[in-house]
Amino acid sequence: MIGYITLGTNDIDKAAAFYDALFDSIGAKRLMDMGTFILWGTSMDEPGLAVTKPFDGKAATFGNGTMVALRVDSKAKVDALHARALALGGADEGAAGPRGDTFYAGYFRDLDGNKLNAFFMG
Numbered sequence: 001m002i003g004y005i006t007l008g009t010n011d012i013d014k015a016a017a018f019y020d021a022l023f024d025s026i027g028a029k030r031l032m033d034m035g036t037f038i039l040w041g042t043s044m045d046e047p048g049l050a051v052t053k054p055f056d057g058k059a060a061t062f063g064n065g066t067m068v069a070l071r072v073d074s075k076a077k078v079d080a081l082h083a084r085a086l087a088l089g090g091a092d093e094g095a096a097g098p099r100g101d102t103f104y105a106g107y108f109r110d111l112d113g114n115k116l117n118a119f120f121m122g
Helices: 012-024 075-087
Strands: 004-008 029-033 037-041 048-052 067-071 091-098 103-109 115-121
Touching: 004 037, 012 029, 012 037, 012 048, 012 075, 075 091, 075 103, 075 115, 091 115
Parallel strands: 004 048, 067 115
Antiparallel strands: 029 037, 037 048, 091 103, 103 115
């Protein structure tokens, strides 16, 4: 159902470098780059994540309670993505680990304060 999620940024170059390095660890790449809008994913047929400067020209802000969940195919990839986000300057919002019997996740914020998590079910 989800085609892609867009997060606002105030510095497209910094956001691009952050997400290029972050998503490289899970095999995702830039699928579109229009200068002020960049989309990453594994295929145009799969959900993706984009960053953009806000259309209205105002400052980008993050939503309290808003989060993007990135599904990966192993606990090791959750660990790696969470660690990579922190190494790239992201903020920890919850260490990678089990939450219940079958849900494993790590939570972080990007350089603009947007909250994301990497998760594995199994």
